Amino acid sequence: MAELADRVGEVIEASTTGFVAQCYELYQSPPLGSLVKTRDLPVELYGIVYNATTTSLEPGRRPIARGKDEASEEEIYRSSPQLLKLLRSEFSTLVVGHKDDDKLYHYLPPKPARIHGFVYLCPPEEVKEFSQSFDFLNILINAHLPVSLDELIAASLRQMCQAYEDRHSFLVAAGKELAILLSGDFNQLKAILGRIKG
Amino acid sequence: MTQEDTQKLGIVVSGSLNKGVEVKMDSSASVEDMAVGRYVTIDGPKRRFFGMITDITLGVIDQKLTLTPPDVSDPFMTEVLAGTSTYGTLHVLPMLTIGGDAASLLEGPQPVKTVPSHFSVVNLALQRDVELVFGSEDERKFYIGTPLDMETKVCLDLAELVKRSNGIFGKSGTGKTFLTRLLLIGMLQKGTAVNLVFDMHSEYGWEGRNERGQKVKALKQFFPSKVAVFTLDEESSRRRRVSTDFVVRIGYDEIEPEDMVLLRQTLNLTEPAIEAIYQLSRRFGKNWLQSTMEMKDSEESGDLLKELSIHESTFQNLQRGLATIRRLPFLMSHSPDNPVQRILEYLDRGINVVLEFGRYTDITAYILVANLLTRRIHTQYRDRTEKAQGEDTAPPHPLVITIEEAHKFLNPEVAGQTIFGIIAREMRKYNVTLLVIDQRPSGIDDEVMSQIGTKITCLLDNDRDIDSVLAGVMNKSEFKSVLSKLESKQQALIFGHAVPMPVVVRTREYGSAESYKDFIPSEQAEKDIEELWD
Secondary structure (H helix, E strand, C coil): CHHHHHEEEEEEEECCCEEEEEECCCCCCCCCCCEEEEEECCEEEEEEEEEEEEEECCCCCCCCCCHHHCCCHHHHHHHCCCHHHHEEEEEEEEEEEEEECCEEECCCCCCCCCCCCEEEECCHHHHHHHCCCCHHHHHHHHCCCCCCHHHHHHHHHHHHHCCCCCHHHHHHHHHHHHHHHCCCCHHHHHHHHHHHCC | CCCCCCCEEEEEEEEECCCEEEEEECCCCCHHHCCCCCEEEEECCCCEEEEEEEEEEEEECCCHHHHCCCCCCCHHHHHHHECCCEEEEEEEEEEEECCCCHHHHHHCCEECCCCCCCCCEEEECCHHHHHHHHCCCCCCEEEEEEECCCCCCEEEEHHHHCCCEEEEECCCCCCHHHHHHHHHHHHHHHCCCEEEEEECCCCCCCEEECCCCCEEECHHHHCCCCEEEEECCHHHHHHCCCCCCEECCEEHHHCCHHHHHHHHCCCCCCHHHHHHHHHHHHHHHHHHHHHHHHCCCCHHHHHHHHHCCCCHHHHHHHHHHHHHHHCCCCEECCCCCCHHHHHHHHHHCCCEEEEECCCCCCHHHHHHHHHHHHHHHHHHHHHHHHHHHHHCCCCCCCEEEEECCCHHHHCCCCCCCCHHHHHHHHHHHHCEEEEEEECCHHHCCHHHHHHEEEEEECCCCCHHHHHHHHCCCCCHHHHHHHHHCCCCCCEEEEEECCCCCCEEEEECCCCCHHHHHHHCCHHHHHHHHHHHHC
């Protein structure tokens, strides 16, 4: 089932503005800036991946270096298969919209995501549908996140443009929207545009 | 407007009725495709406005952009910034409302009394909008040219035009003569007025030449039965193979002191010399000029001068001036025919008269003849009009007198005295109006300028000239930029009485065989041929 293949994780922490999901497989978090969704039927929440971490399963126990006598990095995992179970990959998303009754809204949903809700990577058609409106850019610009906003906005646009055949037009349209939103800060605009061109 | 061919330019963002509105351009429209003088329509929620672009400016949303410009070699960057951070603004002057309210639907375009509301959509005017404003060719309207970048015809209401004095201005070589010829043809074609043309360079009667030296047809070739060519210089006309209808000769006895006043500057006469002319004419009567010239340096004449208290140096000054006049070959002591009467006869029959000056392009000859003839014709017209008013009969046919180098007749010093000043001011009361052609409109008296009904101006670049042409026009500064940006050929700004709003036109083609066809209606041509056989 296509849906299963797109399933990338499960919500383990949620708030109104975002949710954190744990990946089913170590290191298999969706790329920075990609559009993911989770369900709290009948509402579907859309989020943009802004951060991914891989840490020890137990917060107090830090991993130790093991590769001194191994020939390659792969050998480490091979000789200590338990590692895959002792580490976890998580990714954090920022909620940028939701779908209710098959209607898209580019603003926050009434309720946060449910814990253990499955998180799916949105297929290109859905990315296209969602990015018909650039209203989500405003949420991104106004968010307070540990990562640089310039990086996040540029990454999300780079991800989204892959759903389009005419990537250039999409990026120009998005750039124009950004130019309006960032009318007071030309330097930031320049930084973002420099990261999405090409 | 949901038509496919509308081209959206932008939206209204600010403005006032006096100064015009600012239009922020859409990113899809490029400032480089715009041009001042182009027409736009503004679709307000209640009315539709028709206006003209008078200025185009570049704007940036953030001043930092001007200080640290983006990398222009990056097409993506420029594409994104175009229309958002950097944008063009159009300055549009709304002129008319078309459609929308009852009055403009019934009576056609109305002058604007308000501005479109915020964010009204601005489109490039469509052909049919322009047609709605400038009408189409009919028995009153004459197609003079097309608006910039459009194929629609701009038509002048000639019946309205001849009711006032009109002016054609422009630097030398900008096409004044072609425009005048076109306008004269229009008046002949529509029969709105009968013309008297003082043709200084002999280019309106039979044929003229364009800048490339090719011959172009003039009035008589189009309307042989409606145009008579008079000449002052028979020899020149013969050499140019122009068949003339009458050779004008003027007798000394026909020159009155008033005719001399105008020549004061050109003949370098002093103020006392002019006074002396009046005194001498009182003394000698009709033959004053001949008698004055014949006065020798004798005791007898010395006594006479003393009696009239004319200083000797004044008299010498006067004689020098008169000697210049005397050298004009078309003057003779007594003319065998009366040219004024002849011209009037022709004009009465509805035949237009072109008076060629041949070789005598000297300004003295031109001023003398034009003033002399016009004064007498005007008097006759005045008498007839008054008579017609008294007897309740039809007034004489409207007469349009065309003069070149108009500033010589209408400069502030003489405008008060010359007949042209009077005609320009009294306007249509006596059914006589002027068509003045000039390259230095600043030399024309302000009062006369203000009475000119329709002004057609080609390129002018002297500030004083521009100011004087645009005197009294609302939003003068807007038109200033339009006027100084006209191309030096085939473009003119028309404003005033005969057009609903100021308009920049590319003048209709003139000079090719194709263009000639349109000037003569085919039935007219057939009629002319029939008349020949009768």
